[in-house]
Structure formats: C-alpha cells, structure tokens
Amino acid sequence: MIIAKTVREVREQVAEWRREGLSVGLVPTMGYLHEGHASLVDRARAMCDRVVASDFVNPTQFAPNEDLEAYPRDFEHDCNLLEEHGCDMVFYPSVEEMYVPNAATYVEIQDEMPKQLCGKTRPIHFRGVCTVVSKLFNIVQPDRAFFGQKDAQQLAVIRRMVRELSYGIEIVGCPIVRESDGLAKSSRNTYLSPEERTAALVLSKAVFRGEELVGSGVVDAKRVVDEMTALISAEPLARIDYVSAVDGVTMQPVEVITDGTLVAMAVYIGKTRLIDNFIAGGLK
Amino acid sequence: MIIAKTVREVREQVAEWRREGLSVGLVPTMGYLHEGHASLVDRARAMCDRVVASDFVNPTQFAPNEDLEAYPRDFEHDCNLLEEHGCDMVFYPSVEEMYVPNAATYVEIQDEMPKQLCGKTRPIHFRGVCTVVSKLFNIVQPDRAFFGQKDAQQLAVIRRMVRELSYGIEIVGCPIVRESDGLAKSSRNTYLSPEERTAALVLSKAVFRGEELVGSGVVDAKRVVDEMTALISAEPLARIDYVSAVDGVTMQPVEVITDGTLVAMAVYIGKTRLIDNFIAGGLK
Numbered sequence: 188m189i190i191a192k193t194v195r196e197v198r199e200q201v202a203e204w205r206r207e208g209l210s211v212g213l214v215p216t217m218g219y220l221h222e223g224h225a226s227l228v229d230r231a232r233a234m235c236d237r238v239v240a241s242d243f244v245n246p247t248q249f250a251p252n253e254d255l256e257a258y259p260r261d262f263e264h265d266c267n268l269l270e271e272h273g274c275d276m277v278f279y280p281s282v283e284e285m286y287v288p289n290a291a292t293y294v295e296i297q298d299e300m301p302k303q304l305c306g307k308t309r310p311i312h313f314r315g316v317c318t319v320v321s322k323l324f325n326i327v328q329p330d331r332a333f334f335g336q337k338d339a340q341q342l343a344v345i346r347r348m349v350r351e352l353s354y355g356i357e358i359v360g361c362p363i364v365r366e367s368d369g370l371a372k373s374s375r376n377t378y379l380s381p382e383e384r385t386a387a388l389v390l391s392k393a394v395f396r397g398e399e400l401v402g403s404g405v406v407d408a409k410r411v412v413d414e415m416t417a418l419i420s421a422e423p424l425a426r427i428d429y430v431s432a433v434d435g436v437t438m439q440p441v442e443v444i445t446d447g448t449l450v451a452m453a454v455y456i457g458k459t460r461l462i463d464n465f466i467a468g469g470l471k
Numbered sequence: 472m473i474i475a476k477t478v479r480e481v482r483e484q485v486a487e488w489r490r491e492g493l494s495v496g497l498v499p500t501m502g503y504l505h506e507g508h509a510s511l512v513d514r515a516r517a518m519c520d521r522v523v524a525s526d527f528v529n530p531t532q533f534a535p536n537e538d539l540e541a542y543p544r545d546f547e548h549d550c551n552l553l554e555e556h557g558c559d560m561v562f563y564p565s566v567e568e569m570y571v572p573n574a575a576t577y578v579e580i581q582d583e584m585p586k587q588l589c590g591k592t593r594p595i596h597f598r599g600v601c602t603v604v605s606k607l608f609n610i611v612q613p614d615r616a617f618f619g620q621k622d623a624q625q626l627a628v629i630r631r632m633v634r635e636l637s638y639g640i641e642i643v644g645c646p647i648v649r650e651s652d653g654l655a656k657s658s659r660n661t662y663l664s665p666e667e668r669t670a671a672l673v674l675s676k677a678v679f680r681g682e683e684l685v686g687s688g689v690v691d692a693k694r695v696v697d698e699m700t701a702l703i704s705a706e707p708l709a710r711i712d713y714v715s716a717v718d719g720v721t722m723q724p725v726e727v728i729t730d731g732t733l734v735a736m737a738v739y740i741g742k743t744r745l746i747d748n749f750i751a752g753g754l755k
Binding site for chain 2 (some may be wrong): 194198208287296298318325328329350
C-alpha cells in the first residue's frame with residue numbers, strides 16, 4: 188500500500204492509474220479506523236479498480252470547544268487495517284499540507300439544512316466537512332466516494348454538495364456497522380468508561396425500538412420519537428441532544444414517517460457525544 | 472466546433488480527450504464575446520491540446536438591482552468568434568442545467584478579500600463567481616483555465632480559491648485588450664451612448680497616467696490615486712465608485728506602490744459601471 192503524505196504524490200499516482208484506464212474509489216476518514224471504515228473500503232474495493240483512503244483529522248469541522256486535540260489517532264493500526272482490506276493508497280497529510288495559513292475559502296450549504304440535527308450544536312461542522320471533502324475530491328478526482336450511514340446528515344449534505352457543485356462523482360452510502368451488542372461502531376467509543384460503554388447501549392436500543400414500531404406500521408413521527416426519547420431518558424448517564432424524525436434529503440422535521448424518513452439522535456454519555464439512526468425502508 | 476448544452480455532453484467529450492492523453496484548457500465567459508475573450512482562447516489554443524469555452528450569464532453573481540436581464544447576449548456571434556479562434560467545444564447551458572431548484576451550496580472566501588474594491592458595491596458577486604467557476608472546473612476538469620486581467624479582483628479571487636480548495640488547475644492570467652483609443656474591451660461597453668462612449672475614455676486615460684507616474688518612479692499610492700481621481704472627476708458624465716491601490720494578492724490597500732500592486736478603478740459612465748486597472752511591474 189502506498190503511503191502518500193503530499194497532494195502531489197496523490198495526484199501523480201492517480202494520474203498514472205487514469206492513464207491505464209482504471210477507476211478510482213475514495214474513502215474519506217478521520218483515522219482510528221474500525222470495522223465501519225473497513226466496510227467502506229470493502230465496498231470501494233468491490234466497485235472500483237483502485238481504492239484511495241484519506242486519513243486526516245480535519246480541524247475545520249471542529250469548534251474550539253470540541254474534541255479536536257483529544258480525537259484518537261493510531262496511524263500504524265490504520266495502515267494495517269487498510270492494507271488487510273486491499274486499499275491501494277492512503278493519503279495521510281499534515282494540517283499544513285491541507286491548509287495554507289489564513290485559508291478562508293469554504294464550501295457551505297447556505298440554507299437551513301446544515302443547521303438541523305447535529306448542526307444545532309455544531310454550527311460550523313458541515314461547512315468544515317464540505318470544504319475538506321471538496322478538497323479531497325479535487326485532489327483525488329475519484330469516480331466514486333464512500334460514506335457511512337452512521338453520519339446520516341453528513342451523507343445527505345455531501346450528496347447535496349456533489350449535485351449542486353456539479354461534481355461527476357457517485358456517492359455510495361454504506362450501512363451502519365455495529366458491535367455485537369448493538370452499539371454503532373465509532374472512533375469516539377474509545378472515550379467511554381466501562382460503565383458508560385454499557386449505558387451507551389440505550390442509543391442502539393432506541394434505534395431498534397423505533398425500527399420495530401415503524402416496521403409494525405406506526406407512522407406517527409411524534410409517537411416514535413417520544414417512545415425512543417423515553418427509553419433513552421431512563422438511562423441516568425445519558426443526556427439527549429436530539430431525537431428527531433426528518434426528511435432524509437432536506438433534513439426538515441416530518442410528522443409522518445414514510446420511506447426515506449431519517450430517524451436520528453445525538454446523545455451525550457457522560458462527556459462523549461454519540462450518534463445513531465435508522466432510515467425508514469432502509470438506505471437507498 | 473462542438474456545441475454542448477448539457478453537463479453530460481461535456482463530461483463525455485472531455486473523457487474521450489483524456490483517454491487520448493490530450494490536455495484541456497477552459498475559457499469561462501459570460502458570452503457577448505469580444506477580442507478580449509478571443510485573446511484568452513488564443514492563449515488556451517497555444518497552451519493546450521483542446522480548448523473548451525463556456526458561455527453562460529451566471530445569475531448567482533448578479534444582485535437583484537444589477538443588470539442580469541439587460542446583459543447583452545448573441546450566441547451566434549459568439550460561436551463564430553470561438554470557431555475562428557480554434558475553440559473545440561463551447562458549453563452553453565441553460566440556467567436550469569446549471570442550477571437545481573433551491574440550490575444553496577456556495578464556494579465563498581469568508582474574509583475581507585471579496586469585500587474590497589468591487590465587493591463593496593457588489594457584496595454577493597464573488598461568491599457567485601467562485602461557485603460557478605468551481606462548478607465549471609468540476610464539469611470540465613481542465614488542466615488550465617484562462618482569465619483576463621481586466622477583472623483583476625476576480626483573477627486574484629480565483630487564484631486563491633484554486634489554491635485553498637486544492638484544485639490541480641493552472642490559472643493563466645491574460646493582459647487587458649483595449650480598443651484603439653484605449654477603452655478596455657468589455658461586453659458592457661455596448662450599453663454606452665455615443666456621448667458616454669467618448670466620456671468612458673477617462674478610465675483608460677487615468678490608467679495610462681497612473682502607469683506613467685509609477686513608471687517615472689512615484690511610489691506614493693495616495694499621490695497616484697489622487698491624480699487619477701482628479702482626471703476622472705473632470706469628466707461630467709463620470710461618477711467614481713472607487714480608485715484604489717491594493718496588494719495584488721490580498722486586495723488590501725497599500726500606501727507604497729511596489730511590483731505587483733494593483734491600481735484599480737470602477738467608474739459609472741451614466742448608468743454603466745465600467746472597470747479598468749494596471750498592475751505595477753506588469754501581470755505575473
């Protein structure tokens with residue numbers, strides 16, 4: 188596997204693949220990789236001739252009060268996982284390689300969409316995500332890019348950015364990967380104490396309960412959200428940021444659950460903010 | 472010359488050229504082409520295997536009070552000029568082809584730079600320019616793109632956007648092309664009455680006077696700007712928007728003129744807003 192630390196190395200390698208007529212898939216990550224990321228690499232491996240993963244903790248999507256410094260990193264472990272899953276190149280740039288001093292060019296959706304759900308507590312988050320993903324797209328120029336459904340709002344934001352900025356890139360959404368007890372895989376799970384790790388199961392329990400209600404024919408969004416909220420509220424270590432049912436494309440709240448409705452939550456377990464969700468009728 | 476009205480046609484044609492190993496140059500225009508645009512096509516022709524021009528009056532760079540509706544259009548004339556200069560493909564999309572309903576994804580430099588000079592009276596202008604140029608870059612994926620020095624702030628903004636969004640595209644700036652009496656070529660010159668056309672010469676006269684002063688060793692920006700301002704103010708049909716000496720990269724005002732300093736102006740002649748400029752030491 189090629190380890191590229193500079194934009195130039197990535198461009199030159201991808202150009203060579205292009206000259207050979209090979210298709211390229213991109214898996215953008217912030218590192219500290221787990222089986223969720225591995226599933227994205229597997230999917231890219233199956234759909235593209237060459238697979239590039241990026242491993243970059245992007246500062247512009249963290250607010251000053253967030254966990255940029257604490258965010259877990261283990262590049263050696265990441266390389267092993269990526270190589271095992273057949274990744275051809277990992278792009279592992281420094282912050283200086285990605286951002287010139289005083290950089291202020293942003294890609295931003297300037298309406299209500301990025302202010303919903305996670306955007307309420309993280310107002311600059313999706314501006315940072317759109318900007319860095321746009322840069323990665325411009326550096327790698329992939330045919331396809333792979334994102335997990337766990338970050339469902341991010342997936343919807345990226346799909347919209349690609350459409351509205353006319354990127355010729357197919358965005359492939361991949362299902363949530365869970366621990367055997369149900370907890371959605373996340374690099375941030377490493378923050379949890381053993382007690383918190385147990386308490387964190389309320390997220391997936393609420394997701395499964397919501398899916399069960401919708402599967403049994405309940406379409407009243409308030410009823411589903413209320414029941415999920417009650418389940419989470421019963422856990423003393425949990426503090427709810429939001430539990431919401433929204434349109435899967437616009438992220439606007441809905442009253443009636445239909446195919447494509449996103450039912451999403453963010454919950455603090457102690458100081459750790461975790462997210463989970465399901466999409467009625469499954470991910471399209 | 473190929474006339475492409477859809478994004479798909481452009482992508483397919485460029486992909487074919489890419490497979491043949493050919494380089495591609497892009498000349499973004501708003502149509503109503505003149506010798507200034509022709510010089511960009513000539514330069515692209517000399518530097519690239521294939522030349523694509525876009526011909527699109529971009530609504531997102533006009534404010535509601537500006538001249539979007541009145542902006543002159545003549546596609547047949549544009550095609551003749553482009554063909555004469557060896558352009559291989561013109562991209563001539565509808566507004567609907569370029570913007571989906573409720574599009575709100577923008578590329579924007581979010582600091583003081585786009586608020587200087589033309590940005591003072593045109594606060595959303597450079598957001599629209601960056602967004603549409605970014606879309607054109609994503610559609611055509613050119614090796615080089617060609618912009619005129621007449622729109623000097625635009626050229627600086629695009630150079631910065633390309634650097635900060637990691638586009639692998641070389642931006643080539645091309646000198647101002649003038650009428651024989653000095654007036655900078657502009658599609659908006661067509662708005663001028665015969666009387667205004669004569670009055671409009673104060674812009675180029677002021678530019679030439681400024682260049683002369685700087686050439687003779689005057690480095691005091693205030694003195695150069697004041698003398699240019701006095702020259703323009705003597706014309707009854709002229710109303711100055713700005714005359715400024717700024718750093719050619721950051722667009723911040725300077726007190727001392729050095730190589731690379733941009734001395735730029737916007738002047739209303741009747742209702743028509745015209746721009747002109749010179750760069751101390753010439754365009755780099």
